[in-house]
Amino acid sequence: MSIDVPQSILDALTDVEMPKLGPEPSAGRMARIGGFEVPVHRAGCVVVGSGAAGLRAAVELARRGVEVAIVSQSAWGGTSACSGSDKQTLHTANTADQGDNYAAMARAIRAGGAMDEDTAYVEAVGSARAMASLQYLGLPLPQDPLGGTLRYKTDHDEVGRATSCGPRTSRLMVKVLAQEAMRLQVPFFNQTTAVRILTTGAGAGRQVQGIVTIRTAQRSAENPHGFAVFLCKTLVLAAGGPGELFRDSVFPNGCFGSIGLALEAGISLVNLTENQFGIGTRREGFPWNLSGTYVQTIPHIYSVDAAGTEHHFLAQYFRTTQELASNVFRKGYQWPFHASRMLDFGSSLVDLAIHRETEAGRRVQMDFNRNPLGVPGDLPFDLARLDSDVRSYLSNAGADQALPIDRLRHMNPLSIELYRRYKVDIAAEPLEFAVNHQHMNGGIAVDVWGRSTLAGCYAIGEAAGTHGVTRPGGAALNAGQVFGTRVAEHIGSLDAKTEAAGGATHVDLAPAQQAVSQILNLMQADSPLSVQDLRDEVQARMSDKAGIFCSPDTVAGALNEARALNGKIRALGIAAGRTGDLARLVQRQHMALASEAVLTALDHYIGAGGGSRGARAICDPAGECIPHSAAGPLEQYRFRKEDPQHRAEQILVRMEGAAMTISTRPNRALDEGAKPFFERDWPQWLTGAIYDAAGLAADGPAR
Numbered sequence: 001m002s003i004d005v006p007q008s009i010l011d012a013l014t015d016v017e018m019p020k021l022g023p024e025p026s027a028g029r030m031a032r033i034g035g036f037e038v039p040v041h042r043a044g045c046v047v048v049g050s051g052a053a054g055l056r057a058a059v060e061l062a063r064r065g066v067e068v069a070i071v072s073q074s075a076w077g078g079t080s081a082c083s084g085s086d087k088q089t090l091h092t093a094n095t096a097d098q099g100d101n102y103a104a105m106a107r108a109i110r111a112g113g114a115m116d117e118d119t120a121y122v123e124a125v126g127s128a129r130a131m132a133s134l135q136y137l138g139l140p141l142p143q144d145p146l147g148g149t150l151r152y153k154t155d156h157d158e159v160g161r162a163t164s165c166g167p168r169t170s171r172l173m174v175k176v177l178a179q180e181a182m183r184l185q186v187p188f189f190n191q192t193t194a195v196r197i198l199t200t201g202a203g204a205g206r207q208v209q210g211i212v213t214i215r216t217a218q219r220s221a222e223n224p225h226g227f228a229v230f231l232c233k234t235l236v237l238a239a240g241g242p243g244e245l246f247r248d249s250v251f252p253n254g255c256f257g258s259i260g261l262a263l264e265a266g267i268s269l270v271n272l273t274e275n276q277f278g279i280g281t282r283r284e285g286f287p288w289n290l291s292g293t294y295v296q297t298i299p300h301i302y303s304v305d306a307a308g309t310e311h312h313f314l315a316q317y318f319r320t321t322q323e324l325a326s327n328v329f330r331k332g333y334q335w336p337f338h339a340s341r342m343l344d345f346g347s348s349l350v351d352l353a354i355h356r357e358t359e360a361g362r363r364v365q366m367d368f369n370r371n372p373l374g375v376p377g378d379l380p381f382d383l384a385r386l387d388s389d390v391r392s393y394l395s396n397a398g399a400d401q402a403l404p405i406d407r408l409r410h411m412n413p414l415s416i417e418l419y420r421r422y423k424v425d426i427a428a429e430p431l432e433f434a435v436n437h438q439h440m441n442g443g444i445a446v447d448v449w450g451r452s453t454l455a456g457c458y459a460i461g462e463a464a465g466t467h468g469v470t471r472p473g474g475a476a477l478n479a480g481q482v483f484g485t486r487v488a489e490h491i492g493s494l495d496a497k498t499e500a501a502g503g504a505t506h507v508d509l510a511p512a513q514q515a516v517s518q519i520l521n522l523m524q525a526d527s528p529l530s531v532q533d534l535r536d537e538v539q540a541r542m543s544d545k546a547g548i549f550c551s552p553d554t555v556a557g558a559l560n561e562a563r564a565l566n567g568k569i570r571a572l573g574i575a576a577g578r579t580g581d582l583a584r585l586v587q588r589q590h591m592a593l594a595s596e597a598v599l600t601a602l603d604h605y606i607g608a609g610g611g612s613r614g615a616r617a618i619c620d621p622a623g624e625c626i627p628h629s630a631a632g633p634l635e636q637y638r639f640r641k642e643d644p645q646h647r648a649e650q651i652l653v654r655m656e657g658a659a660m661t662i663s664t665r666p667n668r669a670l671d672e673g674a675k676p677f678f679e680r681d682w683p684q685w686l687t688g689a690i691y692d693a694a695g696l697a698a699d700g701p702a703r
């Protein structure tokens, strides 16, 4: 059996062209801010970011009559438009196979702990609608002849709720949503970077007023940095994840997210200790996840030292060829690193081994033209000698070809085509890769309507900290769609939908004046700190000391360094880099703040006895767990077990003045026994009371 897919079909799913943006509206007025002539725009709602989440919100807001504008650093930048894997995954309720139970699905979504039970249910129950509406907009999700969605099993997914359009699912999502936003004539301000959130009022009355942006391409003599102000009653942060926080990263270039923005606005963040790391090609080349069929074909993995000598390093870790090959295969659907999977010769031992090779300065490669070499003293690789789950998967897939490249061509020709688009022919040459940061599970704390702790400010997509410790593959894209719709429903229920209703004729520009002067103060030509030094320092610290292996001492030391760096920035400012781009300078400063916030949370977690969970192994000489290689225990990687109590709570970080403050709160609970009753509950829907009835504070159990 072989799959013969015409080249034109492969092209359409791998080379996804994006729509051309229309002209943008001009500013309503100009104002003198910071001594410059600055355009001031007004909208009922501003969405920051044009990834899959932001575009979903914009479309849903426009459909509800909200005067919405999109502000984006890069229209088709960010992870939705530029990232993927062999089959980039969308996680939704199972429609084809055994049907689904939303309560069970919610339990699976929050299985790793530190996730609100109501949020998990919202994501589960909203997933069917998210998927159906994407299909309505033209997303080509694969179906069987009876209309059921084709599905498979992915990370943290025992049921098989994953589906995919191929390597570029999220880019296709961006495309169909962008087309819809354009059809609805949503104003789109491209190359516009939000650098400060504006607020008015104080205490409980404090609320969003708008944002200050920098439009570097719009610099002029009267406005040499390209400042622009957007005033709005509601703001939706959909700026994605902080890809620039780590050096070893599979995020596309230039992903800064909104952690720094939120910290400066006094907004609470949650679960910053939770990330995802796994194998992929780095952003220095073409960043892409090596999950699914890339590893399920069982390519030969080896490293090369400076002298060009090859090392068959996995053979030092696994006891037999069968064990080695079966665990390489399992990285396909156990893709993220997980400490407990290093034990008992499990699949995360592969990540540990790769991590050590990279640390030792050797370059790790995946060769699709060679089957794995055997473990010395054992039998050679044979498709017939694999663990039973692996053998049956490959046999069901008809993947009995002699070489990994032929198995890949058979199971997923798109995955070969994809790299070819970026001038890498994996059919001809090996692929260099590493263990990289791939996702931030934490972020801005939100309630079930996506509301943050700042009135009028919402967060969705990777910007929101809605995921717990683990998330099923595809749950990130689903959450962005579900919460993109939820925030629009909530904002649509408010009075302040339009610009006219959204603001008085007289606007207080004092917050914008203050924000611009603070930003200008950051840039100090004679500062010893350059933008590049700042990037290198933050990224190296995060990758070396807060990656998959952490220890109490290294995290505490890293936190002190991060605090010192932010102190230095406050005292001396930052010297602009070669480009003189003020937006980048502010974003690097935001990364320094984000790094301190993450390390503060991590240090607190470890100090409170926190053990290994999700993305990180907490190494400790007194730890109860120890991974083994074929040669014996790896004492250096002895790690603490997870304390199950920590699953029931979440860690919050907030910036007050220059200090990061920490608190914890229990997960919001969901009473699965409390069934809705139509006649009783209908009036809440009819009167819009549902928008308040479910009002739970983003950073606490009850508002």
Ligand SMILES: Cc1cc2nc3c(=O)[nH]c(=O)nc-3n(C[C@H](O)[C@H](O)[C@H](O)COP(=O)(O)OP(=O)(O)OC[C@H]3O[C@@H](n4cnc5c(N)ncnc54)[C@H](O)[C@@H]3O)c2cc1C
Pocket: 048, 049, 050, 051, 052, 053, 054, 071, 072, 073, 074, 075, 076, 077, 078, 079, 080, 081, 083, 084, 085, 087, 088, 089, 090, 091, 170, 192, 193, 194, 195, 238, 239, 240, 241, 250, 251, 252, 255, 256, 257, 258, 280, 287, 288, 289, 438, 439, 460, 461, 462, 463, 473, 474, 475, 476, 477, 478, 480
């Ligand atoms: C390699 C890789 C593979 C992945 N695979 C999967 C998968 O299979 N399934 C899954 O569910 N998830 C996956 N993820 C995660 C998922 O892709 C992201 O979580 C998701 O795309 C985020 O969408 P978003 O809309 O929140 O942010 P993004 O798509 O990152 O969009 C952010 C937007 O904000 C803009 N922006 C950023 N900062 C600013 C600013 N200051 N001002 C103005 N605009 C700004 C950017 O230009 C961009 O338009 C993967 C991630 C990676 C890196």
